[in-house]
Amino acid sequence: MCPICKNEKNVIKRGFYRRPSDQKKVQRYHCKICKISFSEQTFALDYRQQKRWFNQSCFVTLCSGVSQRRAAYIFRVVPRTIARRVKKFGEICEQNLCKYRDQRAKVNEVEFDELESFIHTKLKPVTIPIAVEKKTRKVLALSIGNIGAKGHLKKISLQKYGRRPSERMLALKSMAKDLQTCTAPKARLRSDKCPLYPKLVRDYFSEATHYTCKGSRGAVVGLGELKKTIFDPIFTLNHTYAMFRDNLKTLSRRTWATAKRKDGLLLLLNIYAWFHNLWLDRKRIKIKLEVFTV
Ligand SMILES: [Zn+2]
Structure with missing residues (x-):
């Protein structure tokens, strides 16, 4: 072609x-x-690359809770090489996710919520809306946006970095737009009781039914989002979040390996989301990053 x-x-x-x-x-x-x-x-995936032998192992390593610098050490390459791979892989995984949404059967049950993380310091938090299919736990859509700091960090953040315009609605809308392409018209959507969600659902999924349940903030210790004793109505989602946090070094709690830029974090998120979907296909021995064609 x-x-x-x-x-x-x-x-x-x-x-x-x-x-x-x-x-x-x-x-x-x-x-x-x-x-x-x-x-x-x-x-090809390795177009204009010199070190094509470590592409597949690099993909798996980056999705296994290893930082980019440590990955560079493991494969005996310079960090810049890993950074380039992240860019390449991120773009491919984003396209793959997009094609996957287009070709898959329409989803009937979706859960969505926002994961919170930060860029560089806790004074610069970001929100990461993610939508997953309830039955298979597969990631359907995700996005990222800056938000303002909360609580006692709010004042310090304002002094140090000035006002950060909230991109929360923007990120949510972008996620919803992607999600639209793969959702059945009469789908059932589940989320927590955030006041922004009902309008979002009405705007993008007019015929869908929206169920809300009482959400709770994830704990900082332990498995974060999973650390609960009571029945969790959006378990699929929180389980996925826990997997994101465990397998992406920059998302783990109390980490040293902080994301440096929003676009860089988005690339990593896309890489992990695609890996996660491949992982759930139960063909783990054959996990391979390829340009996804239908
Ligand atoms: Zn031509």
């Missing part, structure tokens, strides 16, 4: 080249309309 006109008809084969890094023979193609040449590598 041509990368510009996205057409297959006018593409012809045009020789090979030997890749210097591992001597692999790569097929070249040519599009007769756009007059451009490309190869099978153009769409």
Whole structure:
């Protein structure tokens, strides 16, 4: 398929080249309309990479509670290499999630809520709305936005970093918009009793039924969101949150490895979300990051 006109008809084969890094023979193609040449590598995960041998293990490692710097140490590469992989993987995983939403059967039961974390310091908190399918625990949509600090940190945050405009509604809307594509019209949505949610549901899912239940803040110690003794109506969601926190180093509580930028954290979130969905497919031995095609 041509990368510009996205057409297959006018593409012809045009020789090979030997890749210097591992001597692999790569097929070249040519599009007769756009007059451009490309190869099978153009769409590959390891396009223009030198160290392609550690891509898969890097993907799994980053989703196993290992920081980027430690991953660099494990694979004996410089941290910049890992940072580049995170960018590449993050983009691929985001596209994969998007395609997955488009091609999967419509979901009937969804749970959504917001996970709170921070960028660089607790004075700069962010909210991470995540929607999961109740039955399979698969992540359907996620987003991220800045929010203001709460409690005693509010004053210090204002002094140090000025007013931070709240992007909470923006993030929620972006999540809802993505979620819309894969939800059945008469779906059942579950969340806690946050006052912002009913309007969100009315705007984006007009025919859906919205159930709210009493939510509680996750504990800082122990398993956070999971540490409860009473019956939890949005267990699926809190279980997923606990998995996010456990497997993404930057989200774990009381961590040293803090996220440095919002876009960087979003990349990691997408990587983990995709890994999580693959993990739930029960083909764990074969977990492999690929460009997802339908
Ligand atoms: Zn073309």
